[in-house]
Amino acid sequence: MAFEGLAERLQNTIKKMTGKGKVSEQDVKEMAREVRLALLEADVNFKVVKDFIKKIKERAVGQEVMNSLTPGQQIIKIVKEELTDLMGGEQSKIAVSERPPxxxxxxxxxxxxxxxxxxxxxxxxxxxxxxxxxxxxxxxxxxxxxxxxxxxxxxxxxxxxxxxxxxxxxxxxxxxxxxxxxxxxxxxxxxxxxxxxxxxxxxxxxxxxxxxxxxxxxxxxxxxxxxxxxxxxxxxxxxxxxxxxxxxxxxxxxxxxxxxxxxxxxxxxxxxxxxxxxxxxxxxxxxxxxxxxxxxxxGDVLSLIEKAQENVDEKKAKELEEKMRSATFTFDDFLDQMEQVKSMGPLEDLLGMIPGANKMKGLKNAQIDEKQLVYVEAIIHSMTKKEREDPSIMNASRKKRIAKGAGRPVSEVNRLLKQFEEMKKMMKQMSGMQKGKKGKKKKGLNLPFM
Structure with missing residues (x-):
């Protein structure tokens, strides 16, 4: 993932500031030193680092931080604004000639x-x-x-x-x-x-x-x-x-x-x-x-939404939503959903776009082994059409046959079936909660296995 080493260092440094009720000049100096080291380690030009740190220190010991009720958040805001400015401030669009081409x-x-x-x-x-x-x-x-x-x-x-x-x-x-x-x-x-x-x-x-x-x-x-x-x-x-x-x-x-x-x-x-x-x-x-x-x-929600709009079939997404609401979601639908999410790019990158995902239990520093998805696909493809539509018919001999066909242990088949049932229950509960909100429906994508 882009900027992984730099991102980890900066996030750890700024995290120390967020819990403070009051920020002193000494706190700012220590933070600036850590940020400086992180940028130099990331091979950022020395003069660029010097100017960047100078701007942060000037703003961080100013009135907007010292008089703030949430100084840590103000400092994060400052670092984000200065980082944005360092990389150009705004998106630079490609030129279009008045007369093509x-x-x-x-x-x-x-x-x-x-x-x-x-x-x-x-x-x-x-x-x-x-x-x-x-x-x-x-x-x-x-x-x-x-x-x-x-x-x-x-x-x-x-x-x-x-x-x-x-x-x-x-x-x-x-x-x-x-x-x-x-x-x-x-x-x-x-x-x-x-x-x-x-x-x-x-x-x-x-x-x-x-x-x-x-x-x-x-x-x-x-x-x-x-x-x-x-x-x-x-x-x-x-x-x-x-x-x-x-x-x-x-x-x-x-x-x-x-x-x-x-x-x-x-x-x-x-x-x-x-x-x-x-x-x-x-x-x-x-x-x-x-x-x-x-x-x-x-995170980067806007880029995630754009990726979804480019790669996810809107008609299929609506059909899927209806199936989730009515609890008729099958393994075939699950496979289809997997394909659409995979087309959006590596899962590690997608998780990096979700705000706070790096702090979630089980997701922090998660190394997503995409081979596991291949194994899941192999297990589902080893099922008959009837088994994919109605997993409740599974018995020991069916599970053994599926495991053999997929080249995976029976324990993995059992785990997938259990996870699938839990997911369907969760979808049904969420659907019920949404109905209770005076008919208000939350817009967005359903990514059940993420």
Whole structure:
């Protein structure tokens, strides 16, 4: 999960302040020292840390905290606001040209995930914004890059404009834009060449492409796991090209998080998107405020709702709700619900979006073994249709047969059946409670096995 190490340190530090009825300057100094160490350990730029701590100390010993009835909560508020500001304050939206197509140059070093990210961004533009994107293979020095982009295009059912490895990248870009105008594409995403390090040849070529195509966006793709190196790369590209925004890859694996917290402050360029996994649909719009909430253990309800709206079938959700109310929920419905929740992403990440989940008994530091879900599916698939619809018919021989078919012990079958019955009882009780509230119905998603 993103920022895991940093998040744990910050949350533990701030937790010490929340129980205090009064906060002294010494308390603030000690907290600031802990926060400073946490940020430096996360590989955040030293100057950025210094400025950040200075702002927090100034605000934390001010009137808003010292005269507050809940000083601990006020300090959390201050840290959240300053973290949000550090990462850019507000979401930075992608540009849209008045006359289509909108041209986006994707730049970055080899190994940062630039080609894959180009495909991910095109997919997101089509899915979220209902746009018609064209991918352009302009990295002629690495045949594998062209093949990779074409493979990604096939997987996503998106068109790829390519002229092979013998063409000039500037000509490829110009021809791609002419083709996009003829075919009425909304966006042209140019996957440019990268190197293992920045050099003059690379920058000269990128400047030539920029001068010829006049892109609306120059998005720099950087690997967040490289920490301070990511910031240095961003500064170097920005000096030469004046990049308009940054896309951070591998943010899901980054226990330090230094790049995300430093890049915006050092370069003054907004982080526009974040790669949260290897799959082609795991690119997220970067929301500084939501990320600050996640880091401080406050959850991210808005992102959770958006994920649900994108991945959960509304009609099925309504049918499921009716079945829960009438207690006719079956194992088939359970499987269906599992599939929908799995499509929203790793369960660990989803739990991180629920406010207070990190403090709940049994969920704190929980390592969710998604293999267990595979075992549950195997057990349910080993049941007959009649058994899935009416588990009450289960007897010892049926359980033994199901366990054998799933390759799991009988004890796991018994445990699943018990949990399923308890869940159905709980649903029935909740349904009764909702009916008692003058017909008021609580809106939301039912995620029974989370």
């Amino acid at each position: 909108t041209v986006i140059m994707m730049v970055g070093l080899q190994g940062a995930g630039k080609t894959t990210t180009t495909g991910k961004l095109a997919n997101l533009l089509r899915k979220k914004h209902n746009r018609k994107p064209l991918l352009v293979a302009a990295d002629v020095y690495r045949p594998a890059a062209i093949n990779q982009l074409e493979t990604i295009g096939k997987q996503l059912n998106l068109p790829v404009f390519s002229k092979g490895t013998d063409a000039n990248p500037v000509d490829i870009a110009n021809d791609a834009i002419a083709h996009a105008k003829e075919e009425h594409y909304d966006y042209v995403l140019i996957d440019t060449a990268g190197r293992l390090h920045t050099d003059e040849n690379l920058m000269t070529e990128l400047r030539e492409i920029k001068e010829n195509v006049d892109p609306a966006e120059i998005l720099l793709v950087v690997d967040s796991m490289t920490g301070q190196d990511a910031v240095n790369v961003a500064e170097s590209f920005d000096e030469q090209l004046a990049v308009s925004g940054v896309i951070l890859t591998k943010l899901d694996n980054d226990n330090r998080g230094g790049a995300a917290l430093s890049i915006r402050a050092v370069t003054q360029k907004p982080i526009k998107y974040a790669g949260m996994g290897e799959k082609l649909d795991e690119l997220e719009v970067f929301h500084p405020e939501r990320m600050a909430s996640r880091i401080l253990g406050m």
